[in-house]
Amino acid sequence: MTDDSPTFSRGVRLGVDVGAVRVGLAxxxxxxxxxxxxxxxxxxRDAQVRRIVEVAQELGAVALVVGLPRQLSGAEGRAAQAAREYALVLARACSPVPVRLVDERLTTVSAHQALHRSGRPGRQHRAVVDQVAAVMILQEALDQERRTGQPAGELVDHGTEIES
Structure with missing residues (x-):
């Protein structure tokens, strides 16, 4: 009898929600x-990347999952390009640990809604909304990997040139 169920490789994954000012980690x-x-x-960005690498090393992360903020239509705008560039810098700094980009449409909006439902006043969202968004990005990637047996999203090739 063969087991055709998807396989999941063990290990801590680190989720990253890239914002214009702050980066949330999960x-x-x-x-x-x-x-x-x-x-x-x-x-x-350099200080952020150094800290993310430090956290990844402390946790023994086997992969990093970076949110890719596509538009509702699926198109990629400036925010997605910025996330791709950030992920590339992170992939180079974390090599050989793989960095993957996963679709994160609406995670920040969902994070604000979750914080509001939890009773946290809106003015207090800023301090933690990026972490909550990172949790949502990572949880979706984990669920997808467990369902399919394949890592979620697209692998960032750290040999790619950064566009200016």
């Missing part, structure tokens, strides 16, 4: 069942 458990918030990273 992590999974080693079994890939649950994403939880880690922290919000601030500073310039």
């Amino acid at each position: 992590r999974s458990d080693a079994d890939g069942l649950l994403a939880t918030p880690v922290e919000t990273v601030t500073g310039d």
Whole structure:
């Protein structure tokens, strides 16, 4: 009797929600069942990337999942291009740990809604909304990987040139 069920490789995954000012981080458990918030990273891009690499190393991350903010139509605008560039810099800094881009349409909106439903006042959202969005991005990627046995999203090729 053969087992045709999808396989899931164990290990912590790190979710990354790239914002214009802040970056939210989330992590999974080693079994890939649950994403939880880690922290919000601030500073310039170099400082953010250094901190993300540090967190990935501390957790022994086997992969990083970066949200790709597509438009509702599926098209990619400026925010998606910025996320691709950020993911490429991150892939180079984290090599050989793979970095994958996953569709994150509406995660920030959903994160604000979840925070509002939890009773957190809107003015307090800024401090944690990026972490909540990172949790949502990572959880969707984990669920997809568990369903299919394949990592979610597209692998970032760290040999790609950054467009100016």
